[in-house]
Amino acid sequence: MEGRIKLADVAAVLRDMREAGIIGDYAVGGASAVAFYSEPLATKDLDIFFLFDPPQTGAILSHEPIYKYCRERGYTYDHEFISIGGWLVQFVEASHDMLWRDALANALTFSFDGQDLKVLPPEHLAAMWAVVARPKDILKIQHFADNDVINEEKLRQVLIKFDRVDAWKKIQGGLPDELRF
Secondary structure, rough: OOOOOOOHHHHHHHHHHHHHOOOEEEEEHHHHHHHHHHHOOOOOOOEEEOOOOHHHHHHHHOOHHHHHHHOOOOOOOOEEEEEEEEEEEEEEEEOOOHHHHHHHHHOOEEEOOOOOEEEEHHHHHHHHHHHOHHHHHHHHHHHHHHOOOOHHHHHHHHHHOOEEEEEEHHHHHHHOHHHHO
16 A cells, blocks of 8 residues: 555564664664554654664764665655654664663564564563653553553563662652552
8 A cells, every 4th residue: 555654664674774784683662662562652753772783883873874774775864763664763772771782682573564573672661761751751651551561570670680770769659559669
């Protein structure tokens, strides 16, 4: 169907970027990831958390290899958003935070139209959102709690392992008792 938004197109591009050595490990994160685990929430873009492979060694990371790849294949972009398959895709480099790296290492795989797409685990997403703690991030955590998406023990382990318990305690007021630590 013409004009249809295709997540499988994004998955194919990500696979090709990885095979071409543009990016290493990657997974969907942010509000877009919510749709893989429960009812979707409104968002303007698809966040792709990724690692460069090989890692960049400069003091400032450059997304230029990604933009060059996309320009050569005719994808349009505006600032940090690249239009792929009807999605506005934002690439978020994840090497600077051990929680994010662990989330990538433990990502779950979903399939769409014959294409696999990795998605950050809900417990890691909740921990990431708790650190940022914007109202919309807290709503995403509450949405996961309302839909029984989060495994309490896995969440507890993630929070402890990455020293995010204090951040969690600051946002847990509106959450069910089983998610209060």
